[in-house]
Amino acid sequence: MTCEPLFWLLKKVVPTVWNEQCQEAFEKIKNYLIKPPILVPLVPEKLLLLYLITMGIAIGALLAQYLEESRKENVIYYINKKMLAYEEKYSPLEKKCVALVWANRKFRYYMLAFKGVIADHLAHCSPEETEEIQGDFLDEDIMGIEVESWKMYFDGATNQNRSGIGVLLISPKGTHIPFYGRLNFPTTNNATEFEACIRGLQAALGLRVKELEVYGDLALIISQIQNRWKIKEEMLMPYHECLQKWTSKFNMIQYQYVPKM
Incomplete structure (x- = not known):
């Protein structure tokens, strides 16, 4: 792989020696970035x-x-x-x-x-x-999604560099509307999940959706949204209040937990 000589330099046990292979890899990366x-x-x-x-x-x-x-x-x-x-x-x-x-x-x-x-x-x-x-692949029919009403899948992830959110809306006719975003402020994994869910609800309301099934892969957040578990993190309380406000705008809304793939 092009970057492999540079990856080896990151190892602590390997002396930092810039050789012809490193220079060649650097030039390839530079030329690639010029015309991505x-x-x-x-x-x-x-x-x-x-x-x-x-x-x-x-x-x-x-x-x-x-x-x-x-x-x-x-x-x-x-x-x-x-x-x-x-x-x-x-x-x-x-x-x-x-x-x-x-x-x-x-x-x-x-x-x-x-x-x-x-x-x-x-x-x-x-x-x-x-x-x-x-022989280990699942049958594609098993993986199919039976779409009967508007559905929403949301997810959020946080690392040391940034936080991102992803939402997928599925219409009753099977139209898929995915969108993604990046949060430009420091936050936690749980807060990112709330951000993703809230923005998904806003997007659904923008499409005049009134009945929605919401699926998330973090059991803690889904249980807190359903008011089955108490919120102990003080910083999450405003998120919960905001989410409840948007939830009240739907005629029917259900939250369900789905394990990660």
């Missing part, structure tokens, strides 16, 4: 493609969409990360599985919103390895 690929928004009802790569100590994934009209693939999003120390010891097959699970979690709302397929990332596997992996 243009990301395009999703087109509803079109096929999604997921490309995975595992090389050395890093994994990457690219989500694309094939458009028959233009006969080309558009890049939707791409991600990469350095493997954890124990992941580096995995076999090539295990690393591919790690990459698949990681990409599926990162692209969760895209996967829920659009029908997609996985690109042939197993081309370098033996027939026996390919059979082993394919």
Whole structure:
């Protein structure tokens, strides 16, 4: 992988020596950033493609969409990360599985919103390895979502650099409306979940939705929203009050907990 020589310099046990490989990797990254690929928004009802790569100590994934009209693939999003120390010891097959699970979690709302397929990332596997992996995939009919009314899925995540929220609205006719946002202020995971839920409700009301089923993957937050558990964090109380205000604007609203994928 292009960045691998630079990744090795980050290891404490490796002396910091800038060699020709590091310089070459740096030049490639610089040239890449000068002319980055243009990301395009999703087109509803079109096929999604997921490309995975595992090389050395890093994994990457690219989500694309094939458009028959233009006969080309558009890049939707791409991600990469350095493997954890124990992941580096995995076999090539295990690393591919790690990459698949990681990409599926990162692209969760895209996967829920659009029908997609996985690109042939197993081309370098033996027939026996390919059979082993394919045998573990769930049937696509089991993963289908039966849409009978407006539904909303929300999620929030916080790390040391930033906080992000994601919301997916599904209409009674099956139209998927995903949107994402970044919070430009420091917050906690629980507060981010409340932010995501509140903004999702606001978006639903903006579409004149009056009956809504809401799904979240954090049991604590769902229980607090349902008033089954008390809120002990003082900073979350204004969020709870705000959410209750928006909740009251619906004719019918239900909250349900769904485990993470």
